[in-house]
Amino acid sequence: MTATGRQSEDIPAHAFAADLIAVLVAVTAGRPRVMTIDHGAALPSGPFAHDERSLQSGLRTWVERQTGHRLGYVEQLYTFADRDRATNGVRVISISYLALTRENREEAGKSGWLDWYSYFPWEDHRSGAPRHLPDIVARLRAWTKAATVPAQRHDRLRRVAISFGLDGRPWNEELILQRYELLYEAALVAEASRGRRGADAPLVSGQSMAFDHRRILATGIARLRAKIKYRPVVFELMPPSFTLLELQHAVEALAGRLVHKQNFRRLIEQQELVEETGAMAAATGGRPAKLFRFRREVVDERAVIGTKLPLTRA
Amino acid sequence: MTATGRQSEDIPAHAFAADLIAVLVAVTAGRPRVMTIDHGAALPSGPFAHDERSLQSGLRTWVERQTGHRLGYVEQLYTFADRDRATNGVRVISISYLALTRENREEAGKSGWLDWYSYFPWEDHRSGAPRHLPDIVARLRAWTKAATVPAQRHDRLRRVAISFGLDGRPWNEELILQRYELLYEAALVAEASRGRRGADAPLVSGQSMAFDHRRILATGIARLRAKIKYRPVVFELMPPSFTLLELQHAVEALAGRLVHKQNFRRLIEQQELVEETGAMAAATGGRPAKLFRFRREVVDERAVIGTKLPLTRA
DNA sequence: TGATATATACTCACATTGAGTATAATATCA
DNA sequence: TGATATTATACTCAATGTGAGTATATATCA
Known part of the structure; x- marks a missing residue:
């Protein structure tokens, strides 16, 4: 990775290459997962094609083709163009994205989905x-x-x-x-x-990652941890119907912290973010839980999921 | 794949030009101002030079040279690469920034500093x-x-x-x-x-602007209006010492709304964001006000300036 | 049957927030 | 000089939000 930064005569001053880097997140069985390549050594990334309509659409088509996942939510994270980001003297501009997708139980084991706490063990509280x-x-x-x-x-x-x-x-x-x-x-x-x-x-x-990918991952996690507090983005990670406890577990997986169960439910219900499907969950221990679905109509109404999450102190 | 190595020799396939666009904001005499060029028709922008260390440093040197202002705070806004952003067939990637600077009374009248409400008259409440x-x-x-x-x-x-x-x-x-x-x-x-x-x-x-600059300006204002609520960024726009009313007027200029004076002071003081300089303001009407300075030490401590600003209802 | 696990309803203390009243200290002007 | 305007600053108060806990309901499983 020697960045000579020397621009030869034939390379115009404005020649840059553009790369997209994705922090693709899912929650499977209560664990936060991130899509990786190269046995967890890097985040998926690829060149931004000249014929794409926009950056966002470029990311979408590319990730959806590569992973077979529909992207629920996409948000730009940060754009880098540091001098060490160069290959063959061509300087690279990297645009990183946070993307959320639904869990896919068949794929849970295989492919590059890894628990993000394997990169940040000190973050799981x-x-x-x-x-x-x-x-x-x-x-x-x-x-x-x-x-x-x-x-x-x-x-x-x-x-x-x-x-x-x-x-x-x-x-x-x-x-x-x-x-x-x-x-x-x-x-x-x-x-x-x-x-x-x-x-x-x-x-x-x-575990570490190639280049600055672990740093980008940290940026994505930070953004997501902040966002779940004021936007109902958790639902992008949930299956069509779910119990309130499953929803809570998803939030806890992302935040790396436990929340107060009763207050969490109070929050969700008073915001009218969900509605009952009528069905009950297949019992998993105790009293059966109602199944809920996300009220997508409410997305732009509720700017806020609650100013804060009801975290537990200890 | 960046991780697996770029194998293409043909530079033209991914040749992009990179542009920086700045939403440069100051508050002068209680009015929010944005730096423009071309008699207010566009935001200042320029090519990202190949020899710059990073995007951020590129923006800094370029804006500071062009305007003579030291940038207090810089934050990336958004990166665009839409297909219509092309010059001579070379596709352009535009990275927009929000930058805050101190007011400069000598320059208040001349140069390209314009009240941002001339672009969004419906935003001033x-x-x-x-x-x-x-x-x-x-x-x-x-x-x-x-x-x-x-x-x-x-x-x-x-x-x-x-x-x-x-x-x-x-x-x-x-x-x-x-x-x-x-x-x-x-x-x-x-x-x-x-x-x-x-x-x-x-x-x-x-007033309208060239290209999508007015949209970028709206993005910058939105970001700033959100940010003043949970980060003490207003101070980047204030002179070294100021009265609490001046601070309040700056916040009101940005938010486009009035805040409750007594509660605003309660908020500022209980967060310990400022300290008295000992001096008093040159009287501008009523009872003289104490002068304060920002306690910069507190920046990373106080993540929050308050979950919300104490807005007035009517 | 009872131990255990989950679901769900309710209470309560305390902090935060929006709004308003009261009073103090100055300048201006009739 | 004194009324008036203007700004500063200290308090009070009600409503709401938030963290924490208690109590009870409904399952499974040994």
Whole structure:
């Protein structure tokens, strides 16, 4: 990946290549999954064709052809054109997208759908704070102490404390990108020491990805975690009918946190986001649950699913 | 596939040009201003140079050179590559940005700084609903009736009602883009009939712009109106010291709505976003006001300026 | 039968928010 | 000089929203 950036005489100054990168998300059996290629080493990406009508349609046709999934929701994430994004001297502009699709139980096992927490194990707080989180924090603390100037040290300490919810601060699941960036700066993830040498600090657990794809994934997760709080996008990930507990589990999978069951139902019902199908779920243990469907009519009415999700404290 | 290596030697197949477009905002004397070129006919834009480090740095250097302003805050808006964005057969990718800068009283009059409400007169509700708003709504209603199928007619009616706060619905200042798009679809803005002929419905007041620049401006305003509610970005538009009323006026200029003065102050103070400078403002009428400065340290702490702004009802 | 698991209804304390009243401190002008 | 306008700032209050918990209903399974 040597980016010479040298523009030869024959390449016009405005020659760029355009790439689309997708963070394609589904929730299967209560687990948040992301579509990957190359055995989980990269996000699916491909060139933006010259004959496509628009970026969005380019992404749609390409992803739908490749995965056989209809995309429910598509949203632009970010556009990069950093100098190291170049191949054969042609500089690449990468436009990343977040796309949501319905789960597909037949495909659940195979293909490239991976639990996104295998890339960010420290982000799953559904069973309390992960066991290795104290160790991560300890190593970040060590890194803050290695700062050269006191001001820098102070700044690092503050960022770590905010991002990881230290000193009585609450854990904020939306800060996933900030946490990843701290780990990157502290060279605790494999991507950070790529290309360099000697930097062999023991790494934090969690699978890495090629290029900056793990960073893009973090961006997508952050956007989604923020969005479910004020837009009814969870439903794009649900099957046509579902129980309220299944819906809750989907939200919890995305947020990486547990929500208060009774208050969650209150929220959903008072927003009139769903309606009963009349049928009941095949019993899965206790009292049978009603099946609901999403009231799609309500999408543009309800800008908000609720200012906040009813999270549980502990 | 980026991950698996690009094998094409033929550069022309993916030759794109890259353009940066800026929605550069300032607030001068309580008026929201946007930087324009060509006597207000377009947003400033320029090619992304091959030798720039990144998109963001490209935008910064270019805007700062062109306007002499230091950019306080920069945020990516959206990337377009629609087929009609082509020059000499070279397809153009446009990356739009929102950028905030401090007011500059010397420049207030000259240069291309224009009140953004000259492009969206119906968006300024600081002195109540604009006089011509009923007329706009009436013309949109007429357009809904012109729908061919009943379902379409119903859909249009609903969108108009939501976007313009009809039937008891509240006015939502963040829906500026949706409102503009409705006016575009109804061919009530000049841009809509460009290139076509015969479509000479009487237009709604408000200056138009070249290309889709007015749409990009609406996107930027929408983003900013949403952002001031949960991030302390207003301060990027303020001088180093200011009174609370000046701060309030800036917020009102952006939101296009009045806020409740006492509650606004309560919000600002309880969030500890500002501190007294010790000095007082040169009296401008009544009791002299304390001067405040923004506590920049607090930026990453306070993710939120308050879940909502304390708007006034009437 | 009772242990267990889920569904669902309701209560309650507390914080937040929208709105308004009251009072203080200055400038302006008749 | 004193009335009036204008802005600043401190409080109060009702309504609503939010976090948390209790209670009860309806299943399965040992």
